[in-house]
Amino acid sequence: MTYVTHADLGGQPGHGPVQPEDESIRFHADWERRALAVVLAMGATGSWNIDMSRAARETLPDYERLSYYQIWLAALEQLMVQRGQLAGDEIAAGRMLHAPAPVARVLHGQDVPRVLAQGSPTQRSAGPAPRFGVGERVRTREHAVPHHTRLPAYARGKVGTVERVHGNHVFADTHAQGLGEQPQPLYTVVFDGRELWGAEAATGLRVSIDAWEPYLAAA
Amino acid sequence: MGPVHAHEHNDDHHDPDHSELDATELRVRALQTVLAQKGYIDPAALDEIVETYEQRIGPRNGARVVAKAWSDPEFRAWLLRDATAAIASLGYTGRQGEHMVAVENTPQVHNMVVCTLCSCYPWPVLGLPPVWYKSAPYRSRAVRDPHGVLADFGVALPPGREIRVWDSTAEVRYLVLPERPTGTEGWDEERLAALVTRDSMIGTGLARQP
Numbered sequence: 001m002t003y004v005t006h007a008d009l010g011g012q013p014g015h016g017p018v019q020p021e022d023e024s025i026r027f028h029a030d031w032e033r034r035a036l037a038v039v040l041a042m043g044a045t046g047s048w049n050i051d052m053s054r055a056a057r058e059t060l061p062d063y064e065r066l067s068y069y070q071i072w073l074a075a076l077e078q079l080m081v082q083r084g085q086l087a088g089d090e091i092a093a094g095r096m097l098h099a100p101a102p103v104a105r106v107l108h109g110q111d112v113p114r115v116l117a118q119g120s121p122t123q124r125s126a127g128p129a130p131r132f133g134v135g136e137r138v139r140t141r142e143h144a145v146p147h148h149t150r151l152p153a154y155a156r157g158k159v160g161t162v163e164r165v166h167g168n169h170v171f172a173d174t175h176a177q178g179l180g181e182q183p184q185p186l187y188t189v190v191f192d193g194r195e196l197w198g199a200e201a202a203t204g205l206r207v208s209i210d211a212w213e214p215y216l217a218a219a
Numbered sequence: 220m221g222p223v224h225a226h227e228h229n230d231d232h233h234d235p236d237h238s239e240l241d242a243t244e245l246r247v248r249a250l251q252t253v254l255a256q257k258g259y260i261d262p263a264a265l266d267e268i269v270e271t272y273e274q275r276i277g278p279r280n281g282a283r284v285v286a287k288a289w290s291d292p293e294f295r296a297w298l299l300r301d302a303t304a305a306i307a308s309l310g311y312t313g314r315q316g317e318h319m320v321a322v323e324n325t326p327q328v329h330n331m332v333v334c335t336l337c338s339c340y341p342w343p344v345l346g347l348p349p350v351w352y353k354s355a356p357y358r359s360r361a362v363r364d365p366h367g368v369l370a371d372f373g374v375a376l377p378p379g380r381e382i383r384v385w386d387s388t389a390e391v392r393y394l395v396l397p398e399r400p401t402g403t404e405g406w407d408e409e410r411l412a413a414l415v416t417r418d419s420m421i422g423t424g425l426a427r428q429p
Contacts, residue, residue: 007337009359010359010362010363011363012359015354015356015359015360018354018356018423019351019371020351020372020423021351023418025349026272026346027273031243031247031248034247034248036268036272036347037269038250041265058337073247077250085259091249094253108261108264109267111264113271116313117312117314119315119343150388150389151388152336154335166318166391169318188391197363202365202382204379204381205381206382206384207386208386210388210391212389
């Protein structure tokens with residue numbers, strides 16, 4: 001079974017310059033406001049977790065062609081269709097045609113401030129004790145995996161140094177696959193620019209990722 | 220620094236043409252209607268979410284954190300030691316800021332934050348991420364050519380300054396503590412906060428000079 005992500009962009013050439021924008025701009029169209037709100041409100045029903053959302057987004061075949069909120073919408077529709085909560089003919093009709101599938105909870109207006117201010121912490125007391133300490137050298141996993149993961153391709157098979165230990169966090173890889181939280185130690189691992197990019201690396205460049213322990217081996 | 224690469228994709232990646240926008244507009248309306256009819260969403264919650272991120276939660280929150288860190292050495296130390304708690308003490312908590320780390324720019328090192336895999340960003344202090352932060356150009360280049368990215372923002376670092384890029388690949392969210400501009404001695408937090416730009420807290424900019 002293959003898994004193709006279109007979202008792992010770190011280091012890719014050919015995307016052109018960054019186009020800065022004034023910080024007062026929040027949205028570029030009214031539908032973006034509603035897209036944000038619908039995606040957050042549906043997320044709050046507990047029908048899937050954030051890692052499942054990310055997996056749905058990054059595997060969209062037309063990821064590159066869509067704007068970011070369009071990506072969110074397409075993934076939302078896919079997640080709902082997979083769960084029998086929505087059917088394609090209902091979008092076309094613009095109204096409910098099939099009985100609703102139950103959701104665990106509904107986010108009500110008066111609960112929004114509390115729910116947003118609470119967030120969804122991912123640190124857990126459960127899970128293994130960390131194998132690595134600050135200052136230890138580690139090598140990241142070399143091979144690609146056939147599922148959602150958070151080890152970027154540019155940082156595969158690279159040697160870096162553990163800089164911070166963040167405790168145990170919900171493991172994105174299993175969480176995305178519906179295999180549970182399986183909390184794992186999370187580390188900030190820092191790489192010298194030359195380790196990642198060779199001689200072209202800018203002098204004095206260091207890049208870090210946050211990596212769960214299963215991505216790492218002693219180096 | 221490499222040459223500017225030819226675009227392989229539509230230059231207006233984030234700005235599709237009008238017919239596509241119209242189609243998306245209609246699709247969102249249809250989706251919203253169906254989900255409300257099915258009882259999955261409360262329209263009042265949608266309004267509240269938009270209101271929150273359009274009016275209440277944005278980069279002025281982060282600017283207040285930075286201004287306080289510039290003014291209060293104890294707060295600065297707390298922020299660098301336990302950013303989640305220090306930021307929460309100012310009332311900024313929650314979604315996409317559950318686990319915060321603050322990283323300090325110094326005369327030796329400049330910090331820049333990216334999420335190469337999606338759009339991870341510290342919402343409680345900076346609000347929603349700008350389009351460019353979520354775009355392929357920024358996500359692809361920030362880790363490889365951060366000086367080139369800075370040039371796109373009109374920023375050049377002094378020679379010899381190290382650059383440290385933080386790729387937000389898990390649920391830790393990063394806030395850059397920019398260098399305090401000189402000539403601001405004795406300024407109160409409100410005046411200082413006005414010098415703190417969103418981009419300076421991502422690391423694609425510097426604080427404004429007074």
